Amino acid sequence: MLSREEIVTGLQKIIPSHQVITEEQLLKEYSIDRYYKVESIWGIYSLPTPAAIVKPSNTQEVANILMFCNENLINVVPRTGGSATEGGLETAVENSIVLDGSDMKKIINIDTYNMQATVECGVVLETLENEVRALGFTTGHSPQSKPLAQLGGLTATRSTGQFSTLYGGIEELIVGLEAVFPNGQITRIKNVPRRAAGPDIRHVIVGNEGTMSFITEVTIKLFKYYPENHQFYGYILDDMELGFKLIHDVITAGYRPSVVRLYSPEDAHYHFSHFHEGKAVLLFMAEGPKGIVEATSKAIEEIVGKANIQQVDSKHIANWFYSLNWDEKKVEEERIEVKETNNCGFTTEVSANWSAIYPIYKNSIDRIRKEIPDLTLLGAHSSHSYINGTNLYFVYYYDMKCKPEEEMSKYHDPIQNIIVEETLKAGGSMCHHHGVGKHRTHFLAEEYGNSLYILKELKKAFDPKGIMNKGTIFGLNEKL
Numbered sequence: 360m361l362s363r364e365e366i367v368t369g370l371q372k373i374i375p376s377h378q379v380i381t382e383e384q385l386l387k388e389y390s391i392d393r394y395y396k397v398e399s400i401w402g403i404y405s406l407p408t409p410a411a412i413v414k415p416s417n418t419q420e421v422a423n424i425l426m427f428c429n430e431n432l433i434n435v436v437p438r439t440g441g442s443a444t445e446g447g448l449e450t451a452v453e454n455s456i457v458l459d460g461s462d463m464k465k466i467i468n469i470d471t472y473n474m475q476a477t478v479e480c481g482v483v484l485e486t487l488e489n490e491v492r493a494l495g496f497t498t499g500h501s502p503q504s505k506p507l508a509q510l511g512g513l514t515a516t517r518s519t520g521q522f523s524t525l526y527g528g529i530e531e532l533i534v535g536l537e538a539v540f541p542n543g544q545i546t547r548i549k550n551v552p553r554r555a556a557g558p559d560i561r562h563v564i565v566g567n568e569g570t571m572s573f574i575t576e577v578t579i580k581l582f583k584y585y586p587e588n589h590q591f592y593g594y595i596l597d598d599m600e601l602g603f604k605l606i607h608d609v610i611t612a613g614y615r616p617s618v619v620r621l622y623s624p625e626d627a628h629y630h631f632s633h634f635h636e637g638k639a640v641l642l643f644m645a646e647g648p649k650g651i652v653e654a655t656s657k658a659i660e661e662i663v664g665k666a667n668i669q670q671v672d673s674k675h676i677a678n679w680f681y682s683l684n685w686d687e688k689k690v691e692e693e694r695i696e697v698k699e700t701n702n703c704g705f706t707t708e709v710s711a712n713w714s715a716i717y718p719i720y721k722n723s724i725d726r727i728r729k730e731i732p733d734l735t736l737l738g739a740h741s742s743h744s745y746i747n748g749t750n751l752y753f754v755y756y757y758d759m760k761c762k763p764e765e766e767m768s769k770y771h772d773p774i775q776n777i778i779v780e781e782t783l784k785a786g787g788s789m790c791h792h793h794g795v796g797k798h799r800t801h802f803l804a805e806e807y808g809n810s811l812y813i814l815k816e817l818k819k820a821f822d823p824k825g826i827m828n829k830g831t832i833f834g835l836n837e838k839l
């Protein structure tokens with residue numbers, strides 16, 4: 360095994376030395392992701408810091424770095440926007456390197472005839488979206504972290520966005536991509552509308568969370584953008600079960616609003632305190648060509664209208680919607696608030712079929728209320744719907760009555776465990792869009808059942824020496 364110094368000098372031989380960063384404070388900050396709030400907020404860093412942060416400027420450099428790490432058994436933690444929330448960026452073992460693709464930020468091609476854009480992994484989604492919007496198009500991808508997250512990480516986590524009910528998650532938006540494997544093999548999957556030439560190999564890469572390959576370039580679909588046709592609908596109601604039923608009825612009737620959301624009363628209070636009257640909030644946004652928006656709007660009015668619930672002014676929904684995204688400023692404000700108040704929160708997102716979703720909501724909320732102390736907010740919303748079911752995004756805040764470094768074990772982990780246990784028991788998935796990271800790995804066997812065989816064989820085939828993002832998706836002690 361190489362020492363830290365040998366790792367740094369070895370790297371400096373294969374890429375320009377200014378691209379190998381060893382500044383102590385940065386190494387600390389790059390040893391975590393947003394999961395460990397104690398570390399970023401109170402400056403208590405407990406994980407091994409990486410030997411270096413390496414910033415490649417092209418695909419060949421990525422290949423050279425990976426080959427060097429593979430030969431010398433150095434753990435590689437891929438990174439782009441740094442907005443991960445489940446520990447995927449944590450450097451879990453000594454003398455890792457962070458392979459940071461954020462300097463690979465060329466928009467290579469915006470092809471508005473074939474409706475696709477090709478970008479390097481370090482392009483911030485908001486930058487690309489602004490470019491294509493100026494031409495009258497959209498990527499259709501709009502996670503709340505759009506100003507922070509970059510295309511490499513967004514693809515590696517199977518991210519999803521606020522308009523996913525219409526456009527789909529990133530797995531449906533990625534046309535083709537380029538990725539590099541630990542042995543230095545560069546692979547490029549071509550951009551075609553569809554093919555039936557064997558399994559869809561894009562999905563070995565999309566969602567790999569940096570555990571099998573490093574994504575260097577992606578091609579993403581484009582859609583025509585019609586902001587002038589946007590329509591918003593908002594309702595308040597007493598009964599979450601009825602809310603889920605109404606979403607079900609709109610979606611299964613064949614309509615695709617771009618946004619379909621149901622907020623529990625507590626979660627609604629966080630966003631809509633000025634009008635929700637202590638009730639749950641159901642909202643929709645329809646977008647696209649005029650005729651489609653009109654048909655979708657009519658269906659929402661008819662289906663929800665039959666339930667006789669109170670409609671609110673659509674301006675409330677539009678106003679809320681246009682200020683939903685998080686940028687660095689909001690993240691910093693949150694850090695300051697947590698430090699001042701000791702009131703801290705987190706989220707856990709899961710998915711399930713229609714018939715299971717209300718029981719998961721109810722059982723999780725009931726158990727958390729009973730089992731977890733010091734809660735100041737506990738709620739959930741559904742925000743991404745499909746023909747066969749929907750997701751649930753639990754939101755919880757608590758007054759920390761412990762040392763900052765005990766926060767996760769006292770509050771976050773037990774709450775997340777309850778939600779995941781209730782979800783798996785009901786046949787749902789433990790993770791809708793934040794990735795497994797390093798903090799849901801203990802549920803992997805139950806999540807996958809005997810199909811875990813496929814995932815493990817992929818890992819063994821593409822990363823036989825186990826150098827890619829140790830402890831992510833597969834726990835550190837997981838036997839492959």
Ligand SMILES: Cc1cc2nc3c(=O)[nH]c(=O)nc-3n(C[C@H](O)[C@H](O)[C@H](O)COP(=O)(O)OP(=O)(O)OC[C@H]3O[C@@H](n4cnc5c(N)ncnc54)[C@H](O)[C@@H]3O)c2cc1C
Pocket residue numbers: 392393436437438439440441442443444446447448460480501502503504507508509510511512513514515516517518519520521567568569570572573574575685792793794796828831
């Ligand atoms: C305020 C906030 C709001 C959020 N909202 C959403 C949301 O609406 N929807 C959603 O899906 N997520 C959301 N997230 C989570 C996060 O933004 C996503 O997971 C996003 O996809 C991460 O992109 P990134 O570029 O920041 O990746 P990073 O944080 O840098 O990395 C994420 C993971 O991908 C791996 N990775 C990064 N780059 C590469 C690469 N080039 N090749 C291979 N692996 C790589 C990393 O090792 C890590 O495991 C939110 C996060 C925050 C902080």
